[in-house]
Amino acid sequence: MAVAADSRKQKGANQSSSxxxxxxxxxxxHHRKVARDSAERLWRTPVASMMTWTVMGVALALPVALxxxxxxLQGVSAGWESSARITAYLSESATxxxxxxxxxxxxxxxxxxxxxxxxxxxALAEFRASSGLDDALDYLEGNPLxxxxxxxxxxxSRTAGGVETLVTRLQGMNGVDRVQVDLGWLQRLNAxxxxxxxxxxxxxxxxxxxxxxxxxxxxxLSIENRRDEILVAKLVGGTDAFVRRPFLYTGAWFGLGGGxxxxxxxxxxxxxxxxxxxxxxxxxxxxxxxxxLTFDGALALLIVAMLLGWLGAWVAVKRxxxxxxxxxxxxx
Amino acid sequence: xxxxxxxxxRYDSDxxxxxxxxxxxxxxxxxxxxxxxxxxKSTLLKLIMVMERPSAxxxxxxxxxxxxxxxxxxxxxxxxxxVVFQNHQLLFDRTVFDNVAMPLxxxxxxxxxxxxxxxxxxxxxxxxxxxxxxxxxxSGGEQQRVGIARAVVNKPPVLLADEPTGNLDPELSADIxxxxxxxxxxxxxxxxxxxxxxxxxxxxxxxLTLDHGELTxxxxxxx
Numbered sequence: 429m430a431v432a433a434d435s436r437k438q439k440g441a442n443q444s445s446s447x448x449x450x451x452x453x454x455x456x457x458h459h460r461k462v463a464r465d466s467a468e469r470l471w472r473t474p475v476a477s478m479m480t481w482t483v484m485g486v487a488l489a490l491p492v493a494l495x496x497x498x499x500x501l502q503g504v505s506a507g508w509e510s511s512a513r514i515t516a517y518l519s520e521s522a523t524x525x526x527x528x529x530x531x532x533x534x535x536x537x538x539x540x541x542x543x544x545x546x547x548x549x550x551a552l553a554e555f556r557a558s559s560g561l562d563d564a565l566d567y568l569e570g571n572p573l574x575x576x577x578x579x580x581x582x583x584x585s586r587t588a589g590g591v592e593t594l595v596t597r598l599q600g601m602n603g604v605d606r607v608q609v610d611l612g613w614l615q616r617l618n619a620x621x622x623x624x625x626x627x628x629x630x631x632x633x634x635x636x637x638x639x640x641x642x643x644x645x646x647x648x649l650s651i652e653n654r655r656d657e658i659l660v661a662k663l664v665g666g667t668d669a670f671v672r673r674p675f676l677y678t679g680a681w682f683g684l685g686g687g688x689x690x691x692x693x694x695x696x697x698x699x700x701x702x703x704x705x706x707x708x709x710x711x712x713x714x715x716x717x718x719x720x721l722t723f724d725g726a727l728a729l730l731i732v733a734m735l736l737g738w739l740g741a742w743v744a745v746k747r748x749x750x751x752x753x754x755x756x757x758x759x760x
Numbered sequence: 761x762x763x764x765x766x767x768x769x770r771y772d773s774d775x776x777x778x779x780x781x782x783x784x785x786x787x788x789x790x791x792x793x794x795x796x797x798x799x800x801k802s803t804l805l806k807l808i809m810v811m812e813r814p815s816a817x818x819x820x821x822x823x824x825x826x827x828x829x830x831x832x833x834x835x836x837x838x839x840x841x842x843v844v845f846q847n848h849q850l851l852f853d854r855t856v857f858d859n860v861a862m863p864l865x866x867x868x869x870x871x872x873x874x875x876x877x878x879x880x881x882x883x884x885x886x887x888x889x890x891x892x893x894x895x896x897x898x899s900g901g902e903q904q905r906v907g908i909a910r911a912v913v914n915k916p917p918v919l920l921a922d923e924p925t926g927n928l929d930p931e932l933s934a935d936i937x938x939x940x941x942x943x944x945x946x947x948x949x950x951x952x953x954x955x956x957x958x959x960x961x962x963x964x965x966x967x968l969t970l971d972h973g974e975l976t977x978x979x980x981x982x983x
Contacts, residue, residue: 455868
């Protein structure tokens with residue numbers, strides 16, 4: 429009764445703004461203060477903090493790097509599927525005029541979007557340029573290469589079945605020697621990326637758990653270090669949420685730092701790898717490139733890292749903070 | 761303000777810390793709690809602070825029965841009870857000002873009010889000039905007064921002290937007791953656990969005496 433009267437008196441002592449508004453304001457002020465304070469504590473022990481950030485950074489960078497690689501690979505196969513082309517090699521006896529006639533015939537088919545003719549001279553020139561067998565080719569008497577038609581199926585026929593019927597149709601044409609669709613390796617690549625995707629997610633899950641445990645342990649140590657403060661805070665009427673708050677912020681800051689380290693590691697390795705990858709892709713005539721993190725991706729990485737840090741802190745706080753009770757201060 | 765109704769506290773089957781304790785303290789009353797060590801003084805204080813719950817009977821503080829208080833409500837009760845310890849329980853990683861400000865921060869008092877109220881509390885215990893110092897730089901008596909400033913900074917209706925003069929010489933002890941007397945004059949209920957019989961006799965106040973968990977003197981209703 430008297431207690432209630434007292435608290436009313438305290439509220440009544442507030443000035444202008446409404447008590448609720450003032451309460452909310454001081455709540456936010458306190459959050460900001462605790463956030464700043466826990467960040468400053470991390471700065472005060474830079475080496476220890478940096479070590480935790482690096483551990484987190486490595487643990488986060490690894491799965492993210494694999495995920496990026498995976499997306500790049502999926503980009504490759506998607507690109508190839510959409511431009512699945514059928515190569516029809518004409519018989520050696522076919523002349524350039526025959527080849528033009530066949531090109532026109534194939535083009536007339538409604539299932540065909542485009543037919544490109546590569547005549548044997550052009551093919552030889554390309555082969556010469558790309559194979560490096562320049563000298564060896566000089567010894568050949570004639571051009572061993574046939575004329576070639578590159579058939580791009582119509583949008584609707586770019587399914588396995590559609591391509592199949594088109595292949596049969598081309599094979600039936602007079603003067604066509606051999607028809608080739610090289611989609612087998614693409615299917616294998618797809619199967620492999622699917623498998624890889626699962627492995628990466630499993631790895632990501634394991635490493636996320638590791639991050640949570642690392643942060644949990646670090647926060648446990650900082651709880652031990654601030655034991656007296658926790659006792660006093662509980663003694664003067666600090667709620668559980670109040671006592672937990674600095675540690676949850678500590679976890680989140682550890683997470684944010686880890687996320688930043690992970691991002692830096694990713695950018696560095698991307699920069700380091702991009703040259704060789706481009707050369708390799710060039711050799712395969714692929715437009716494959718390693719994609720870095722987009723702005724959204726980087727933001728998501730940081731947010732996930734902060735959440736993991738927060739979660740780790742929560743685990744430690746749940747286990748260790750509630751066990752600290754002011755009862756042990758006063759002697760028996 | 762504080763009322764014990766047939767309170768018994770048993771820790772385990774063979775150790776009974778308090779046995780059917782009955783007493784009540786009125787608003788603004790100041791009383792001493794005395795007895796040999798292990799008589800149950802600390803247990804009694806802990807029951808008021810809800811650090812322990814009674815095995816039987818009722819503890820009532822400010823009209824609220826504490827037995828059935830849910831755990832999450834405990835902090836709000838503690839905000840109405842100031843506590844002073846023999847070993848101060850000050851934090852040495854912050855200034856005197858920040859130590860005293862803790863109860864206000866916990867309550868979410870706006871920053872501009874915190875400064876005003878902390879300085880008022882420090883002024884009351886005569887340490888206004890030392891607000892920026894670390895408690896380690898202060899003498900034992902000064903540290904104890906910082907502890908008192910922290911206990912009263914949010915103007916609690918109840919003030920508890922556990923051996924507040926245990927480490928102090930008689931003159932300083934008398935000073936501290938005088939301070940407690942001033943708080944009771946403005947309506948704070950003060951309960952001081954102490955075994956300093958000479959000091960208690962000097963103060964001429966109501967004295968609750970515990971002997972092996974039983975209240976042998978000073979029980980019942982206050983003035």
